[in-house]
Amino acid sequence: MIRRLHVDVRSSCSFLGTVLKYLSLTLFFPTGIALYYRESPVPFLVTLVVTVVVGVGLERLEAEPRLDHREAFLLVALTWFVVPFVGTVPYLVAGTGTVADPVNAFFESMSGFTTTGATVMGSISVETHSRSIMMWRQLTQWLGGMGILVLMVAILSELSVGGTQIIRQEAPGIKVEKLTPRIRETARALWLIYAWFTLAAVVVYYGLHLAGLAPNMTAYNAVAHGLTSLPTGGFSPEGRSVEAFEPIVQWAVMLFMIVAGTNFALYWYAWRGRPERLTENAEFRSYILVMGVIGGLISTLLFLGVGLATVPESVSTIPGSVERSLRHGFFQIIAIVTTTGYASMDFNAWSDTTQVILLFTMFLGGSAGSAAGSIKIIRWYVIQKSMRRELFRLVHPEAVRPVRMGTTGDVIDEETILGIFVFVAVFLTLFVISTVVLLVDAHRTPGLSLSALEAASAVIATLGNVGPGVGVVGPMNSYEPFSDAAKLYMIFLMWIGRLEILSVLVILTPTYWRS
Amino acid sequence: MIRRLHVDVRSSCSFLGTVLKYLSLTLFFPTGIALYYRESPVPFLVTLVVTVVVGVGLERLEAEPRLDHREAFLLVALTWFVVPFVGTVPYLVAGTGTVADPVNAFFESMSGFTTTGATVMGSISVETHSRSIMMWRQLTQWLGGMGILVLMVAILSELSVGGTQIIRQEAPGIKVEKLTPRIRETARALWLIYAWFTLAAVVVYYGLHLAGLAPNMTAYNAVAHGLTSLPTGGFSPEGRSVEAFEPIVQWAVMLFMIVAGTNFALYWYAWRGRPERLTENAEFRSYILVMGVIGGLISTLLFLGVGLATVPESVSTIPGSVERSLRHGFFQIIAIVTTTGYASMDFNAWSDTTQVILLFTMFLGGSAGSAAGSIKIIRWYVIQKSMRRELFRLVHPEAVRPVRMGTTGDVIDEETILGIFVFVAVFLTLFVISTVVLLVDAHRTPGLSLSALEAASAVIATLGNVGPGVGVVGPMNSYEPFSDAAKLYMIFLMWIGRLEILSVLVILTPTYWRS
């Protein structure tokens, strides 16, 4: 074959093969769970064979694969498409519930590996599905979270996608010239931190159970929620999400969500004896400030009662109660800002006002260098600084004044700033178009009545990898009523949103393949 | 007095005095209308005295006023605040209807001079109000439109507000070094075109009446609609807006709305024998394309019937009718894109889907260099070009490639691009905050039930100077039910939106007054 392309497709496929090979190892975990609970291990053994065969086959395509920036783009897009695709096998082989349907299985698997947490399961329970299948569902999020940390810190930031190069300013000081060793080094550091925090979450959740404070936070539940907290995933084996647990568990989950939405590079510095890098960090300070302000606003509205549309018995105890207003206000805002998507109550009982605040909050996103999705705080921080600079420039047209990061004073170069603005513009454009697409599709879907607010929330919940929206896609509901076409479209949104959009769009340009 | 400020407040006030002095001349028009219809001319004579006294007084503050860029910012902000304030006098002296209330009068006057077209009149008719008061209402829009043309083309573009410097690339080739003579020269050219087009609109509207095609397009109505077409104003003395007229009138109004939303500098070139500058212009082409695509989409949805929520008798004839679907689809989209805000039907009968498309369309705006409001097509054009450039840059990280304007190939400098992005970011931020403000305020307003979509539409309709929104603020309704606080807030939105936001914000920064 004559090589006319400027992209080495074989190399990208070969690296993908390696990813699948490593993925196969993780299947021993749900297999073990299945054997422990005397359930069938067949779904996982089939998947194991598939991943090994496909993985080894792809890996052999190229003996010495090279990873230049074009191959990296292709690898990233392929990985987050093929892995979720293979991840459907356990659901399909098990054949229980709504996820026995191929489109539903792909939706659930993509939602897992992208740490979105949107579900098409009609009945979320270990009775309908087995304990091992439900654990596989949580595991996809934990694995996805690992992948995203490396993607953000080591790959996309090197490729300067949508201003992500700003992460390099805060990223571990590992200086490696070539892309492959750099990914390996960074991955090792991040995954260690990720694993330790996961363990901490499991220990705390189960500790509350052992202390008698959380009767239904069993060992199974502790592991399940530990696996979906750190990746800001939000899947829960409980149909009512974290509402199923005691208030003290909800406060503990809030803590781990905040941890999960923070830039992991800052933990790396703290670990190396420089904890002040955390508190001095401009993004971290904005992240805490934003959650404080919006959480306070929602809590106040709940306390006053105007935050609730209806006052059914289940929520009538919130207005006038300081603890309940604060807990539910802050839980939802932390869950949304970190894009985890857990819920401590069904916010479909909220008023239009509080639901709209929630919808707008979904555009914020957690910190860069975490597994959080959506636009992310650092981008808003840079935009806010650019606004101030623009006002200064209007008064002093001749002055040259760079945009700087808060306390460190590092200069952000103009190309990064423009990259950030372009990213936000593309994100919002895709949001607008997709909202119209879902609304138009709903007209031809029997049994689905979709309001403007619901459609908008479904789009930002999937594109921003948040998970639940409002109304029909609320936290205690499911995306099952949508048409197959709409589900495939949202699979696309979860995928492209997770990869910071531009890294996928670039592959669709002719200039990527030519010249 | 020791001059410590870097802003010459006296000079700005002196220029404002001159503006008021000229404004007083325009009062002879409604006075004449009053005398013709044997109505009281007192409201206008009182206003005449007020404007002359205040105008001459302010003018004398500074014998030789200078207009540097800081004074220009102050002058612009003051003018669009004081003129609408003085413009309340006719409503207050006449004392008829809801606009006899001071806050309502200020709302109506600000809505007029900013060419927004949002109304707080409870009953829109020449019976409740006199013919001369209604003509004053149309006249405020015509005068506002004149002001905005000069503001955009000669002032804000010189001050480089929000990327408006891009207008200079298309603006008349008048090269004047100092700001004052430049404003004078540009104003003369623009106003001549503006006046001729206004005359053309009146002649066409009245011509249809004389030809027997439009029985109720009387001379009064022809003048009234002529005065509010060219400034993209949208006020109508008819309570049902342009729905009150025959289909052929609606098609004629569409034509003049398209004319009004086009960059007036292009007409200047056409007049000087270079009409190809119009069809080659990148913004003009995008403007036509955008209206074609969205208008076609809405027309299709109306034709299929899914664009309508309910099918009452009044709209039941639309689905299946090509002419009606096209007319109502395109009329509304042209009215929204040009930010005129006329309506050919009550789009509150539309479905959520079509209403949401309308809401998103409100963010587009007409052309720069016209009296249209909102974000404006040229900004979206530059944003779209920047997106493409960013994708190219991801593939070729080392390449330096400027962003260029369509057929002319003019390079847009990076500072302009960033100014445009910053403007859009500020616009959207203000939109989000204001939507929440209106929703929260509605909770304490008796008799006002505001949905999320209605609140969002009220904000973009005022901030973008569009006029009507959806639901309670729909084209056949009024902003009267809002609280005084909410009305004052929307007065602020119309004012700041009209002045491209940043030119007002800059005055609020300490650095503007110091250093």
Ligand SMILES: [K+]
């Ligand atoms: K999530």
Ligand SMILES: [K+]
């Ligand atoms: K208007």
